[in-house]
Amino acid sequence: MKDPLSDREALHAYYGAPAPLAVAVMKAELDSYHRRFIALSPFICIAAAGNDGQPSVSPRGDAPGFVKVLDAGTLVFPDRPGNNKVETFEHLVENPKIALIFFVPGVTETLRVRGEARLSDEPAHRELGRIGAKVPAAAVIVRVTQAYFHCGKALIRSRLWDPSSRVGAGALPPFAEILKAQAAVPETVEQLQCAIDEVYTNELF
Numbered sequence: 001m002k003d004p005l006s007d008r009e010a011l012h013a014y015y016g017a018p019a020p021l022a023v024a025v026m027k028a029e030l031d032s033y034h035r036r037f038i039a040l041s042p043f044i045c046i047a048a049a050g051n052d053g054q055p056s057v058s059p060r061g062d063a064p065g066f067v068k069v070l071d072a073g074t075l076v077f078p079d080r081p082g083n084n085k086v087e088t089f090e091h092l093v094e095n096p097k098i099a100l101i102f103f104v105p106g107v108t109e110t111l112r113v114r115g116e117a118r119l120s121d122e123p124a125h126r127e128l129g130r131i132g133a134k135v136p137a138a139a140v141i142v143r144v145t146q147a148y149f150h151c152g153k154a155l156i157r158s159r160l161w162d163p164s165s166r167v168g169a170g171a172l173p174p175f176a177e178i179l180k181a182q183a184a185v186p187e188t189v190e191q192l193q194c195a196i197d198e199v200y201t202n203e204l205f
Helices: 008-015 021-024 033-042 087-094 123-127 153-158 175-183 189-202
Strands: 041-048 053-060 069-073 074-078 097-103 110-120 139-149
Touching: 021 189, 033 110, 033 139, 041 087, 053 087, 074 110, 087 110, 097 139, 123 139, 175 189
Parallel strands: none
Antiparallel strands: 041 053, 041 097, 069 074, 074 139, 097 110, 110 139
């Protein structure tokens, strides 16, 4: 007996046809509704995979509208200071395929975008991410191939924006404690926390 979840054809037979409305909203470029959502979004998740096919997902957050729409088929966003593992960028230079999910706080629907990305060190692209005197080291340029809104079921079920669903203080150990345990570094938890506070205060941009 064939596994009903073993391949693409079997999956569609098992789940049935997609909702026509969900298919109808899938667009090849950005329209005015997509642009408005992107302008309000302070947070995205980026999915990319290198030549080995192993994907990674990375969060990016900034002031609302940090992802700029250059035209109906092009997005650009800054690369803010991070840990320099550049895992997402390693994937993109090997395989430019990219997927993004945009979130707007308080809105249950999300926006999904697919395309191809490249890194740019061109001054004009970097300037789009300027904060005061600080200019990002690079920018990510995305050529959009598909964009569509995703319904709010996941965010409703998770109660993501519901203040009452937030975990209380102490539910998780402090990040400094986790780093101390996992990295086995000689610094104390207090020293690590001071370093984290310094990064969060002075090295966001």
